[in-house]
Amino acid sequence: MRFVRRYLVPRLIQYVLVICLGITVVFFIPRLMPTDPVERVISALEAQGGYLDPAALEETILTLRETYGLEEGLFKQYISFWGRLFTLDFGPSLFMFPVPVFDLIRTALPWTAGLLFVSLLLGWTIGNILGGLTGYFRQSRILKIFDGMVMLVRPIPYYIMALLLIIFFAYLLPIFPIGGGYTVGYKIAFTWRFVGSVLKHAFLPLLSLTLLNAAFRHQTMRLLVQTVRDEDFIHYAKIGNVKERTIFSRYVLRNAILPQITGLAMSLGMIFGGALITEIVFSYPGIGHLLYRAIVNGDFNLIMGITTISIVAIATGILVIDFLYPLFDPRIRLK
Amino acid sequence: MKRKILWMLLSFLLVASLVLASCAKEEVVVEEEEEEEEEEFAGFPRSETLYLAQLTGRVGTPDDFNDLVGWKWTDRGMQNIMNEIFWSIDTVGNRIINSLANGPPVYSADLTQMTVTLWEGVYWSDGVEFTADDVVFTVEMCKATPGMRYNIEFEVVERVYAADKYTVVFELTEPMSRFHLYFMDQWGGCCIMPKHVWEDVEDPLTFTYNPPLSLGPYVLHSYDPAGFWTAWERRDDWERTPVGMQYGEPGPKYVVYAAYVDDTAKVMGLALNEVDTGFLPLEAMKAALGASDYISTFRPDYPWMIGGLPWMGGVVFNTAIPPFDNKEVRWALVLATDIASFFATAYDGVAEMSPLPISNTKLYLENYHEPMLEWLNDFTLDIGNGETFKPFNSEAAYLLAEYAEARGYPVAEDPKEFYGIGWWKYAPDVAATLLEKNGFTQDADGEWLLPDGTPWVINLLCGVSTSAASTRNSFAAAYEWRKFGIDASVKMSEMAADLGDFGDFDVVGEWVSNEGLGGVVDLYINFFPWHSKFVKPVGERTFSRAGRWSDPRMDAVIDALAVTPFDDTERMVELGLEGLKIAVEEMPGMPTLGGPDFYVVNNYYWTGWPDVDNPYNNAHWWPTGFKYVLPFLEPTGR
Numbered sequence: 026m027r028f029v030r031r032y033l034v035p036r037l038i039q040y041v042l043v044i045c046l047g048i049t050v051v052f053f054i055p056r057l058m059p060t061d062p063v064e065r066v067i068s069a070l071e072a073q074g075g076y077l078d079p080a081a082l083e084e085t086i087l088t089l090r091e092t093y094g095l096e097e098g099l100f101k102q103y104i105s106f107w108g109r110l111f112t113l114d115f116g117p118s119l120f121m122f123p124v125p126v127f128d129l130i131r132t133a134l135p136w137t138a139g140l141l142f143v144s145l146l147l148g149w150t151i152g153n154i155l156g157g158l159t160g161y162f163r164q165s166r167i168l169k170i171f172d173g174m175v176m177l178v179r180p181i182p183y184y185i186m187a188l189l190l191i192i193f194f195a196y197l198l199p200i201f202p203i204g205g206g207y208t209v210g211y212k213i214a215f216t217w218r219f220v221g222s223v224l225k226h227a228f229l230p231l232l233s234l235t236l237l238n239a240a241f242r243h244q245t246m247r248l249l250v251q252t253v254r255d256e257d258f259i260h261y262a263k264i265g266n267v268k269e270r271t272i273f274s275r276y277v278l279r280n281a282i283l284p285q286i287t288g289l290a291m292s293l294g295m296i297f298g299g300a301l302i303t304e305i306v307f308s309y310p311g312i313g314h315l316l317y318r319a320i321v322n323g324d325f326n327l328i329m330g331i332t333t334i335s336i337v338a339i340a341t342g343i344l345v346i347d348f349l350y351p352l353f354d355p356r357i358r359l360k
Numbered sequence: 361m362k363r364k365i366l367w368m369l370l371s372f373l374l375v376a377s378l379v380l381a382s383c384a385k386e387e388v389v390v391e392e393e394e395e396e397e398e399e400e401f402a403g404f405p406r407s408e409t410l411y412l413a414q415l416t417g418r419v420g421t422p423d424d425f426n427d428l429v430g431w432k433w434t435d436r437g438m439q440n441i442m443n444e445i446f447w448s449i450d451t452v453g454n455r456i457i458n459s460l461a462n463g464p465p466v467y468s469a470d471l472t473q474m475t476v477t478l479w480e481g482v483y484w485s486d487g488v489e490f491t492a493d494d495v496v497f498t499v500e501m502c503k504a505t506p507g508m509r510y511n512i513e514f515e516v517v518e519r520v521y522a523a524d525k526y527t528v529v530f531e532l533t534e535p536m537s538r539f540h541l542y543f544m545d546q547w548g549g550c551c552i553m554p555k556h557v558w559e560d561v562e563d564p565l566t567f568t569y570n571p572p573l574s575l576g577p578y579v580l581h582s583y584d585p586a587g588f589w590t591a592w593e594r595r596d597d598w599e600r601t602p603v604g605m606q607y608g609e610p611g612p613k614y615v616v617y618a619a620y621v622d623d624t625a626k627v628m629g630l631a632l633n634e635v636d637t638g639f640l641p642l643e644a645m646k647a648a649l650g651a652s653d654y655i656s657t658f659r660p661d662y663p664w665m666i667g668g669l670p671w672m673g674g675v676v677f678n679t680a681i682p683p684f685d686n687k688e689v690r691w692a693l694v695l696a697t698d699i700a701s702f703f704a705t706a707y708d709g710v711a712e713m714s715p716l717p718i719s720n721t722k723l724y725l726e727n728y729h730e731p732m733l734e735w736l737n738d739f740t741l742d743i744g745n746g747e748t749f750k751p752f753n754s755e756a757a758y759l760l761a762e763y764a765e766a767r768g769y770p771v772a773e774d775p776k777e778f779y780g781i782g783w784w785k786y787a788p789d790v791a792a793t794l795l796e797k798n799g800f801t802q803d804a805d806g807e808w809l810l811p812d813g814t815p816w817v818i819n820l821l822c823g824v825s826t827s828a829a830s831t832r833n834s835f836a837a838a839y840e841w842r843k844f845g846i847d848a849s850v851k852m853s854e855m856a857a858d859l860g861d862f863g864d865f866d867v868v869g870e871w872v873s874n875e876g877l878g879g880v881v882d883l884y885i886n887f888f889p890w891h892s893k894f895v896k897p898v899g900e901r902t903f904s905r906a907g908r909w910s911d912p913r914m915d916a917v918i919d920a921l922a923v924t925p926f927d928d929t930e931r932m933v934e935l936g937l938e939g940l941k942i943a944v945e946e947m948p949g950m951p952t953l954g955g956p957d958f959y960v961v962n963n964y965y966w967t968g969w970p971d972v973d974n975p976y977n978n979a980h981w982w983p984t985g986f987k988y989v990l991p992f993l994e995p996t997g998r
Contacts, residue, residue, distance in 0.1 A: 060855060064901065066430055068857045081512035082903050089430075092507045092565065121420035122430050123566040129420075132585050188624065196628045203625050203634065209411075209589045209616055210403040210582065305621045308418075310586030314621075318420065321854050 040344045047336035048110070051329055052103055060323030062119035063089045093119050106329070115330035120322040126330035129315060134297070134334070136206055137311040140227055141296040144234035149289050151235070152242025157278050159243065160250030172247070179240040187233040187306040194229060201229050204308030230307045234300065242285065249281035256280075283350075290346035294339030297331070401582075404591065407995055410612035410966055411635045413626050415982040418619040419587035425572035425580070427551050428502060428509050429565050434547070435982035436590040436617045437578070443551035444575040444602060446476055446543035448985040451669055451878030452970060452978040454722045456544070457988055459602045460490070460552060460575065464540075467925060471535035476543075478526040483600040484554050485574040492522035497555035499530070507565050510550050513542055537925050538884060544877070547983065576987050577603045577610045589618040603987050610990035611966065617981075623827070630655055633964040637981055641827030642707055645958040654964040658979070659972045662769035663710045663778060665956050666978070670876035672719040673829040673956075675820065675837045675867050676907040676949035680898045683810065684866065688794050690947045691741060695751060695791040696844040697837065699783045700759040702952060706829075706836035709763045711953035713780050715752065717873040717943045718886055719954035720780050727881045727933045728940060729781045735941065736782070741790075744797035749790050756783035780954075788844055806845045818848040821865035823856040830856070833952055834869035860906035863898030868906050872949035881929055883936035884921040890948075891918045909948035914939055968992045 063086055090096055094116070097105070109116065115126035159168045178186075195203045207213070207222040253259065254277050262272050299313025312331060319327035419433040427438055434443075446461040456464070460482065466475045482490040503514040516539070519531040532539060543549045554573045561567045571580055578592035592615045598604040618635065620626040623644045629635040631651035640648060645664065648655050657664040677684040677693075684690060703709045712720045715736060718728060736752040743749050761775035772778050792802075799811030808816040818841060822834035834850045841848040853859060860868045873886045889903070892910035896902040917939040924931050961969045961979065970979045970989065977989045 060858065064858055064861070068861070081510075084512040085507075085509075086901075088506045088511070118420070120431075121424075124421050124424060136586065191625070191628070196632065199632060203628050203632070204620070204622075205588055205618075206584075206586060208403055209584075209618060210401060210591060212401060212582075213585065306625075308588060308619065308621050308625060310584070310588060314418065 036344060036347055040340055043340045044337055047340070048329075048333050049103075051332045051336065052106060053099075055320075055323065055325045055328045056099065058323055060321070062323045062325065063093065063095065065120055065322040065324075066122070093117075093122065095119075110333070115333070116326040118319075118324055118327045120318070120324040120327070126326045129327060130312065130330055130334065133299075133310060133312040133315050136309065137299045137313065138296055140230055140303070140309065140311070141234065141300060142293070144231050144238060145289070145292050145296065147231075148235045148238025149242055149285070149292075152239035153246045153282065153285055155239070156243035156246030157250050157273070157281065160247035160281075161254055161273050161277055163251075172243075175240045175243050178236060179244060181237070183233070183237055184302055184306065186237060187230075187303065190229050190233050191306065202226050204306075206310040226309075230303050230309050233307075234303060245288075246281060246285060249284065250277055253277050253281045286349075287346060290342040291339070294335070294342035297335040297338040299331075404614045404616060406633075407965060407998060408613040410615045410990075410993065411637075412615065412617050412981045413620045413629070413635050413638045414590075414617040415639055417621060419583075419590065422583050422585055422587040422590065423570050424568040426564075426567055426569040428498075428553065429507065430509075433587075437580075437592050437615065438572075439547065439551065439984045440982055440986040441578045441592050441615055442572060442574040442576045442580065443984075445545065445549040445551055445984060446540065448988060449544065449877055449879040449983070450977050450985055450988070451721070451980075451983075452666060452975045454668075454879050456879050457985060458606075459984075460495075461543075465926070467537065471537050471923065471925065472532045474530045474532070474539050475523070476528045476530075476540075478528065479602055479605065480526050481600060481605065482575060482602060483597060485579045485595055485597075486554075487597075488554065488556055490552075490554075490575055491525045492528045493525075494552050494555045495528045496520050496522050497559065498550065498553045501553070501558060501564060502550065505564050510542060535923055537923055538882075540926065541877070541885070545984065549984070575601060577601045577990065578615055578987075581614065587619065589616055591616045603991065607988060607991040610987075611968070611993035611995060612990065615990070627651060630960060630962050633962060636962045636964075636966055637959060637979075639957075639959045639980075642710060642956070642958050644827075645960055648960050652962070652964075655960050655962050656969070656971070657958070657960050658970070658975075662764065662771075665710065665958055667712050667778065667954070668719070668721045668725075669954065669957055670719055670721050670724075670878035671954070672714060672717055672872050672951050673833050673869075673953050674717075674872040674949050674951040675833050675869050676872055676905060677867055677909075677947075678863060678865055678898070678907055679948055680863055680908040681866070683798070683800075683816075686798060687946050688741075688798055689800075690950075691751070692791040692794040693841060694784050694947060694950050695787045695794070696846075697784075697840045697950065697952075698786040698843075699756055699952070700763050700786075701843075702836045702840055703760055704763055705839050706832040707953065707956050709760055709767060709769070710958075711956040712778060713756065713760065713783050713953055714951050715781070715783050715944070716940050717949060717951050718876065718883065718940065721876070721878055723879070723881050724876075725781075728883075728936060731933075732937060732940065733781055736944070739944065741794070743790055743793045747793075749787070751784050751787065751790075752782060753785040754782040756785075757781075791844065802845060807847065808845050816846050818846055818866050820848060820850045820867045820869060821856050821859055822850060822852055822869035824852045824854055829953065829956065830869035832869075834867075836952070837867070837869070837950070861901050863896075863900075863902065863906070863908060865906070870906060872951045873943070874905065881936065882921070882926065882932050883939060884918070884924075884932075887914065887918050887921065887939050890914050905948075907948050909946065911942055911946055913942050917942065963996070965996055965998055966993045967996055968994045 066089065067082055067086060113127050117123045118126050118129055155171065159172050162168055191203060195201050202225065205226055207219060207226055211219050211222055213219065259272060259276060262276055299311050299316055301313035301317050303309055304311040304314040316331045319331065415435050416433050419436050421432050424432055425438060426432065427434055427443060432438065444459045446459060448457040448459045450457055460478055461476050462479045463477055478492060484490055499514055499517060499520045502508050502510040503517060505511055516532050516534060516536060517530055518533045521529055523529050530539065557573060558564065577595055577598040579595055581591040581593040583590040594610055594613050598609055603610065620629060623640055626638040626640060627644050627648045630638050630648050638648060658666045677690050679685050699713060703711055714720055716729065718724050737754060739752055740748045740750050757775040757779035760779045761771045764771050795808065801809045803809055810816050820834040820838050822831045825831060838848040838850050859865055860870065874889050876886045889905050890910055892915050894903045895908050895910050902908055917935050921932065921935050924935065970977050976992060978985060979989055980986065
């Protein structure tokens with residue numbers, strides 16, 4: 026009971042407040058942008074040239090503003106938004122009218138979530154293990170060579186890395202597709218053929234994200250392990266004839282991993298913002314490009330939809346970590 | 361304690377999984393009720409499929425085919441494969457193709473009535489015959505539905521009715537000689553919708569029209585819910601479409617429009633024969649040509665491009681703000697520009713030039729450029745102190761030819777054949793004289809100062825695409841003017857179009873006049889946004905050109921063109937020439953290069969593309985006329 030009152034409830038209240046505040050900020054900020062979604066639709070029509078009567082365009086703008094509900098007062102729009110939020114109704118996309126925002130997100134999010142979630146976990150796991158080994162077993166030649174390779178890979182800008190992978194494995198050696206989420210013409214269904222196509226198309230984007238993620242985790246973990254291994258309690262363990270493997274896994278790694286777990290939780294939440302460059306380079310369907318287009322076109326509803334989900338995801342990630350931390354670190358466990 | 365935490369975590373994960381699982385999207389193939397019994401589609405056979413790189417990129421509304429509301433990425437096959445309008449335009453052959461109409465519009469003498477006769481024997485893809493009733497219904501629906509395209513434009517329609525099964529009569533509330541332009545456009549115009557589908561729709565604004573019916577030779581096969589591709593299948597009854605009736609069976613059985621977000625991916629796709637066309641910047645085009653022997657352009661060698669397309673690039677001055685409200689300042693900037701150097705910077709010399717705010721289409725050259733040559737040669741500027749200057753350089757084509765030869769490119773015997781009739785002289789000393797006449801001075805470093813003594817800073821606005829003509833024009837102009845001693849720089853912005861419309865710029869890279877239709881001599885389309893009634897002050901959105909230029913003389917030309925019958929070519933040309941002379945005198949924008957258009961085609965799977973030796977149509981795969989290219993494409997058998 027004390028745990029619920031003094032730990033759980035305050036955390037939950039904080040969680041709800043963060044989400045409410047974040048969503049409120051997200052509601053107002055896009056409306057402060059100079060971009061108007063109706064103007065963007067008109068610009069898209071105008072950009073194709075041809076015969077568009079200016080007088081008619083002017084009237085069309087007024088009509089569209091009314092259709093999109095932009096003529097209502099800001100406060101009314103805000104209240105209306107909260108009313109619809111609990112049914113996940115973010116309204117229609119303004120630039121891609123009348124497609125519901127939820128439908129757009131629902132289509133794009135699984136691709137982003139799948140790709141980024143897997144790449145994040147893989148990169149985190151591989152990077153931490155290898156970084157930990159490299160940081161602890163400093164005399165190992167193999168690990169030193171590996172560390173050198175990581176130092177070469179790490180500074181490569183992501184765009185260049187992605188292009189290199191495409192050039193090598195999709196163009197020079199055409200093993201994987203140049204881009205896309207699955208083979209053109211296939212039906213989206215849980216069939217072996219479709220799943221196989223998805224995996225094949227996801228491989229290069231996954232590899233590009235995992236490589237750089239793993240390199241980053243490797244370097245940070247190496248530094249953390251190098252710090253921990255010089256602590257007094259480690260020397261004491263060695264003097265006490267504790268096995269090297271036990272010292273590494275249960276003493277060093279377990280202490281060094283704590284900041285990495287926090288980092289993982291934060292990164293998991295940010296999945297919902299997408300990976301714009303990945304989606305552009307690999308023509309991968311995802312939420313990053315959707316968000317980019319929403320911002321460029323002043324699509325308030327779509328911006329709010331995506332960022333709301335992102336806010337909830339990040340806040341939830343932090344909350345989960347708050348609950349999980351006592352499992353990993355007994356020092357902060359409440360009695 | 362541990363157990364409590366674990367239970368909470370498991371509960372949370374369970375809820376999260378259920379939420380994510382509900383995100384799974386259903387299959388989107390059109391014939392959903394037959395899915396379970398059909399054999400799984402094995403993909404499109406490459407030898408029967410034409411893959412086209414979609415111009416406008418990833419589709420934001422992939423399951424919405426309602427072309428009459430908002431922007432729906434209509435170049436994914438909607439306007440260019442499926443929908444039909446009355447007339448399509450072939451900008452290469454400079455001709456109008458009868459699509460749903462079997463002849464030109466017929467106006468009454470007072471221009472208040474337009475009659476259109478339709479082809480007989482055209483059928484929708486569901487087997488229902490297309491008739492005048494569909495046209496009447498479409499026009500009335502647009503007119504009655506606020507928010508729909510053409511809702512405002514069709515206010516001028518007092519009455520529309522079917523005189524018989526294949527004849528439509530439009531009665532207008534006022535004389536209009538160009539009402540038919542609403543049904544004749546490269547980017548779709550008013551596409552006719554099937555009455556038997558739409559008449560039962562409750563809300564046309566939110567109706568997705570999926571699956572759509574086709575009047576073109578293809579029907580929708582399937583599409584990617586993420587918007588990366590849209591696939592079309594040839595109709596079995598293709599001969600009951602305007603395309604089939606006039607030109608025969610389209611070659612490809614399937615046509616797929618695919619979005620390539622990156623030019624690099626396009627070039628690789630072309631080289632690997634995964635895609636059959638690509639619209640590329642100059643440098644990427646050269647890379648593609650070098651990557652495969654099967655890739656070709658409209659011309660086999662320099663200058664590669666089609667040429668003669670109806671859009672005219674350059675930079676536009678904001679005539680609403682000083683010093684660009686002074687035409688002598690505008691002329692000074694033109695004379696400070698070395699066109700050969702400009703072309704080298706912008707396009708490595710690969711472009712046509714025009715001294716006029718219209719491009720070098722065949723019809724424009726015959727009817728405007730060449731007849732104006734004498735006037736251009738005599739055109740004189742008053743540069744002050746009793747001096748005059750004739751700025752036209754009829755030999756400018758040779759300057760570009762010289763550059764091209766120095767680059768190792770083959771040049772035509774008569775460079776004017778490609779580059780155009782001439783341009784304005786590079787006369788920085790005369791430019792300086794004009795500026796000094798208007799109170800400008802130079803500091804000790806030769807940098808130009810405004811009449812108030814402050815440094816003259818010019819910000820050129822353009823979009824962010826480095827391949828776009830607007831961007832290249834802006835950078836080239838900034839370079840020329842910096843050489844001249846002006847602090848000119850380029851500001852790239854995603855919002856360039858909006859900033860331009862609101863007048864938040866000094867000079868903007870864009871078309872110097874409205875994009876023409878091509879295929880006609882009429883310049884009304886090019887001129888009409890310049891009418892003073894459309895100009896708005898800086899800070900308010902203008903529906904005129906961004907430069908906000910107008911002139912009472914041009915207003916008179918536009919008003920006269922508006923009531924000139926469409927078939928009175930002589931009068932149209934006369935007015936067009938008058939308008940062009942005004943535009944030259946006033947120079948609201950500096951015309952430089954006509955839309956250089958670099959596209960490539962891949963001949964590995966499909967041949968028969970239009971080219972310089974056989975320019976039977978415009979091979980651009982995004983305008984409405986592209987469906988008329990398809991019957992000419994043949995499989996190679998690979």
